[in-house]
Amino acid sequence: MSASPEMLWLLVVIIGLVTYALRLSFIAAAGSVELPLVVRRALRFVPVAVLSAMIAPALVHLEASMQLNWDSPRLLAGLVAIVIAWRTGSMLATIAGGMVALWVLQALFA
Amino acid sequence: MSLSSEPIRSSRSSAFLRGAVATLPLLVGAAPFGLVYGALATGVGLSPALVQAMSAIVFAGSAQFVIVQMLEQSTPLLVILLTATIINLRHVLYSASIAPFIVHLGHRWKGGLAYLLTDEAYAIGVTHYQRQPEALYRHWYLAGAGLALWSTWQASTAAGIVLGYALPADWSLDFAIVLTFIALLVPAVRDRLSGEVALVAGLTAVLVTALPLNLGLLVATLVGIVVGMSFDRKQPSACFRDQALERGPL
Numbered sequence: 548m549s550a551s552p553e554m555l556w557l558l559v560v561i562i563g564l565v566t567y568a569l570r571l572s573f574i575a576a577a578g579s580v581e582l583p584l585v586v587r588r589a590l591r592f593v594p595v596a597v598l599s600a601m602i603a604p605a606l607v608h609l610e611a612s613m614q615l616n617w618d619s620p621r622l623l624a625g626l627v628a629i630v631i632a633w634r635t636g637s638m639l640a641t642i643a644g645g646m647v648a649l650w651v652l653q654a655l656f657a
Numbered sequence: 658m659s660l661s662s663e664p665i666r667s668s669r670s671s672a673f674l675r676g677a678v679a680t681l682p683l684l685v686g687a688a689p690f691g692l693v694y695g696a697l698a699t700g701v702g703l704s705p706a707l708v709q710a711m712s713a714i715v716f717a718g719s720a721q722f723v724i725v726q727m728l729e730q731s732t733p734l735l736v737i738l739l740t741a742t743i744i745n746l747r748h749v750l751y752s753a754s755i756a757p758f759i760v761h762l763g764h765r766w767k768g769g770l771a772y773l774l775t776d777e778a779y780a781i782g783v784t785h786y787q788r789q790p791e792a793l794y795r796h797w798y799l800a801g802a803g804l805a806l807w808s809t810w811q812a813s814t815a816a817g818i819v820l821g822y823a824l825p826a827d828w829s830l831d832f833a834i835v836l837t838f839i840a841l842l843v844p845a846v847r848d849r850l851s852g853e854v855a856l857v858a859g860l861t862a863v864l865v866t867a868l869p870l871n872l873g874l875l876v877a878t879l880v881g882i883v884v885g886m887s888f889d890r891k892q893p894s895a896c897f898r899d900q901a902l903e904r905g906p907l
Binding site: 549550552554555556557558559560561562563565567568570571572573574575576577581582585586587588589590591592593594595596597598599600601602603604605606607608609623624625628629632633636637638639640641642645646649650653 | 676693703707711716719737740741747752770780832839842844845846849854858859877879882
């Protein structure tokens with residue numbers, strides 16, 4: 548982490564203000580403004596796109612030889628977690644199962 | 658006999674309490690999320706005061722996780738701000754959807770309810786507004802739901818900070834952030850198109866990891882959204898209750 552504590556606090560306060568402004572936006576506008584259709588259509592895909600874009604690079608690396616590291620413990624543990632999340636829908640089970648899978652695989656690969 | 662034909666006798670405090678009680682099933686999901694957030698944010702070296710303050714100031718779980726992860730990767734602060742803004746843009750939907758119901762309230766009420774407008778509070782609140790068109794004190798119900806979530810979020814963050822100091826550093830706990838995202842993503846993929854958006858965004862993110870400033874996340878997200886919109890045949894609705902519920906904790 549390279550940022551100074553002061554900058555970190557400033558970042559948190561600014562993001563907090565932005566988030567509050569987003570939550571207040573239409574409430575403050577007193578219902579006199581309509582949300583554009585294109586925005587409503589786009590926002591539907593934000594969670595899925597953001598989450599997937601965060602997850603994938605943490606599991607798979609593209610190496611200089613343009614090869615994917617299919618055998619990494621993190622990728623396999625991630626796949627285990629995806630199955631657990633799909634079958635149970637439980638956040639705790641997903642985290643616990645994924646961590647245990649990672650530790651076991653790291654021990655096996657080491 | 659319908660419920661709405663009953664005489665309205667609920668007071669403010671009982672509306673507030675009923676709102677809080679209605680969130681109980683969702684608190685079960687929010688509390689572990691806050692716990693994990695507090696532990697991981699402390700684990701990457703953020704001060705306890707900042708970790709707790711972020712839960713109070715930002716009060717948006719998935720954005721808080723992304724901020725922590727990007728800070729750990731020494732991402733430029735401006736990129737973090739941009740990314741967090743995109744993740745929190747969905748609150749504009751909730752704001753637009755709830756606004757007509759609370760248009761008659763004063764500034765203080767509006768300001769307070771806006772602060773408490775998380776995914777869950779919105780989902781619980783808008784359901785109540787639609788099902789009980791004649792009930793008085795519906796804003797007290799929304800406030801009860803919002804404050805129950807707020808208290809749970811602050812308390813579980815605090816517990817997570819304590820836990821973060823107890824956990825050894827060599828347990829690869831940064832991976833738990835990824836697992837949290839997986840637990841959020843999997844239930845959100847509920848049709849073919851959202852699955853395709855997830856695949857495209859994920860693949861793009863892997864291909865553009867070489868982009869400077871950690872901008873790959875933004876690029877991959879935008880590519881995913883554009884692909885989704887290009888193939889979307891659904892009419893967007895004015896109520897986002899299901900969407901907000903499926904999103905899970907905050």
